[in-house]
Amino acid sequence: RLAELHRARGRLVTVRELRYADTARVDGLVGELDTAFAETAQRAVRFLQGEDAFTGYHAEVAALITAAGAITTVAEATPVAERLDEQSAGLAVLTDVVGGLDIADAVVRTKILERVGEVTGALNRARATLDARRRELLAAEGRAEFAAEFALLAQAVTAGLAVADTPERCDEQLGRLLLQLENLESRFGEFDDFLTALGEKRTDVYEAFSSRKQSLLDERARRADRLAGSAERILGSVTRRVGSLASAEEINTYFAADPMVAKLRGVVAELRELGDQVRAEELEGRVKAARQEAGRALRDRLDLYGEGGETIRLGRHTFAVNTQDIDLTLVPHDGSMRFAITGTDYRAPVRDEAFEATRPYWDQLLVSESPEVYRAEYLATSILAERPAAALVEADLLDVVRETAAGRYDEGYARGVHDHDAAAILAALLRLRSAAGLL
Structure with missing residues (x-):
């Protein structure tokens, strides 16, 4: 009531300063408020002098202490803290009012203030009880929550590494995980051991994604080098091929539809996807230059050469x-x-002289055939020397011979001729081998 009268008097003072305000009427209301305030203050003093004036406060504070000690979760501490704040605010108003009252008897003022101090002390005990209980519950709940969040973070790191298939996505996933770590640090900043674990995790995450990014960059660089080397070889073949074309139409057709030129364009696209714009532009320019150079070379040949390039004029x-x-x-x-x-x-x-000693072999065109040895004989005996006879008996000899001959390109075997003869010779050798016994 006293606080309301104080606020009402302040509003009247504000109204009195307004233009065209009825100051006489305002002064009258101020006087009435002063009288009411004085009467209310006297009643308040008489009430506060009573033994049971602060009984309600003490009962409420005792209930708050009991409630603070009985909470079982951190969330239950919020309503109790709000009630404590309400009591503290009310007690602060009471202290201000008592301090402003005109109490002639100093003993009475002192007694009232001592009672207010007792209630304030009780409120402080209630708040301390609530804070201690809240910290205890927060430690238990926080550790369980942190363990769950930390496990979830580890799974997020694994998932992030799995989807980070490009250097750009590595940066994206790393930024997302670092933000998640910062959120955890802000939520669990009250626990030093949690902050230590989060700091170590931050280092591990950064190193893991940095290593992943570097390996992807290295692989991208190696792939770009391989593509550039392949394009260099293809471009050389294209240049040689267009040098033999006889008309501008053939050159244009070649660059429009030939698979080798299409492969070069595909390499350019792949280099751009890999982020190697410089080499992509260079290769594309070299393909265009090869086409232009082929046209100029053709015009020169047509001007200088005749008979299909066999003569020069x-x-x-x-x-x-x-x-x-x-x-x-x-x-x-x-x-x-x-x-x-x-x-x-x-x-x-x-x-x-050393080369002269090889004269007997100068007329031997194949390593597998000489005037004395037929190449099918050489093939059959080499197979018999390389493979167990028991395995050859069970196998299809023609298939074995063809498989062996297929890998010997420089020995000059003709399919359907030498493989057939070698299979027949090998069959005869196997029969002789089995019949010879110990001989």
């Missing part, structure tokens, strides 16, 4: 042109082996 004169690649080789000549340069009539004898 210089004014009225024509000269033969060698289009073969120049290579150094060995050729037989007049019963000896000589060095020769392809496309020319250059011949030079080989003067080497």
